[in-house]
Amino acid sequence: MVPLVRIPGCSPELVPYALNAGAGGVIMPHIQNAKQAEELVRLSRFPPMGDRSYPPAALINKQQHKTPEGQTTYDVWNNHAAVICQIEDLEGLENIEEICRVPGVDGLFIGTGDLRLCMGMATGSLDGDEPAFVSALEKIRDAARKNDLPMIGFGISHSTLESRINMGWNAFIIHGDIDAICKSAIQALDSYSAVARSTVLSENKNGEHKNGEHKNGEHKNGEHKNGEQKNGEHKNGEQKNGTKRKLDGE
Numbered sequence: 001m002v003p004l005v006r007i008p009g010c011s012p013e014l015v016p017y018a019l020n021a022g023a024g025g026v027i028m029p030h031i032q033n034a035k036q037a038e039e040l041v042r043l044s045r046f047p048p049m050g051d052r053s054y055p056p057a058a059l060i061n062k063q064q065h066k067t068p069e070g071q072t073t074y075d076v077w078n079n080h081a082a083v084i085c086q087i088e089d090l091e092g093l094e095n096i097e098e099i100c101r102v103p104g105v106d107g108l109f110i111g112t113g114d115l116r117l118c119m120g121m122a123t124g125s126l127d128g129d130e131p132a133f134v135s136a137l138e139k140i141r142d143a144a145r146k147n148d149l150p151m152i153g154f155g156i157s158h159s160t161l162e163s164r165i166n167m168g169w170n171a172f173i174i175h176g177d178i179d180a181i182c183k184s185a186i187q188a189l190d191s192y193s194a195v196a197r198s199t200v201l202s203e204n205k206n207g208e209h210k211n212g213e214h215k216n217g218e219h220k221n222g223e224h225k226n227g228e229q230k231n232g233e234h235k236n237g238e239q240k241n242g243t244k245r246k247l248d249g250e
Contacts, residue, residue, distance in 0.1 A: 004084065010036065012053070015043035020055040025082025027109050027152075032091035034098040037083075041104030044083050046074040049104070082106045084152065088114035093136055100147040108144050110137070110153040110169075127160045141168050 002024035007014045010028050018026050028040045042050040067073050083104055087096060088111025099105065112126045121130055144151050145168065155161035155172035164172065175183075 002082070004082065006086075010040050010043065012043060012051070015040065016052050016055070019044060019052070019077075019081055024080065025084060025106070027084040027086055029086040029111065030089055030092070030114075031085035031087060031099060032089050033095045034102050037085050037099045037102040037105050040085065041083050041102060044081050045078050045104065049078050084109050086111050087140055088112075088118070090118050093139065096140055096143045097146075100143045100149055105149065107150040107152060107170075108140065110140055110151060112137075112154060126154045126156060127163070137167060144168075 004025045004027055005018040005023040006027040007018055015026055031037050046052045067076055084107045085099055085105055086109040121128055121133060150170040152171040153169055155164055155174055
């Protein structure tokens with residue numbers, strides 16, 4: 001599995017920082033033209049292909065033993081650091097052909113939510129069947145196919161996933177971080193709550209029959225055994241220690 005990091009800006013601080021931390025590639029949002037795509041590639045590649053700065057020693061030491069014969073560590077990194085341009089603006093849609101032709105761009109991420117927002121369509125939705133929206137996705141797909149670039153995007157619902165696969169998309173985001181964490185927490189809570197409820201119900205059941213009414217209550221230490229029949233009227237009451245002793249006393 002290759003970790004891809006979506007960075008908040010295309011700068012000499014952010015792009016190398018993500019890659020030097022071990023990311024296998026970067027996703028840059030709101031790429032609108034070829035110049036921006038070229039800048040992202042430049043910051044993601046070591047010289048002579050770009051201007052990426054010298055990485056931490058820890059990263060170099062971890063990678064050197066995996067360098068193929070005849071190549072340097074920097075050759076490997078230049079060949080394997082994926083550069084993904086996120087298309088989600090009208091400008092990016094308009095300039096999609098020139099963006100896809102930039103050398104070093106490895107794929108496209110289609111931000112359908114912002115794209116729909118820019119097109120004046122329903123907010124809060126990542127999908128739709130409006131002709132203009134479908135046409136925009138087809139334009140991006142055609143440019144990607146022409147330049148042999150994979151397409152990545154959201155496949156949150158089953159219907160959206162099926163639609164995007166049919167359109168030729170190659171990779172999908174099926175959950176955001178918040179959604180995944182919340183669902184995991186809910187599953188854990190449900191599991192532990194079920195164990196707790198089962199344990200409490202079991203203890204209540206044992207308490208009622210063993211130490212409650214039936215064993216130490218009415219039947220054993222109550223009315224029948226230690227109550228009326230044994231220590232009450234018949235044994236220790238009127239007949240044994242009551243009326244009979246009174247007659248002896250008279």
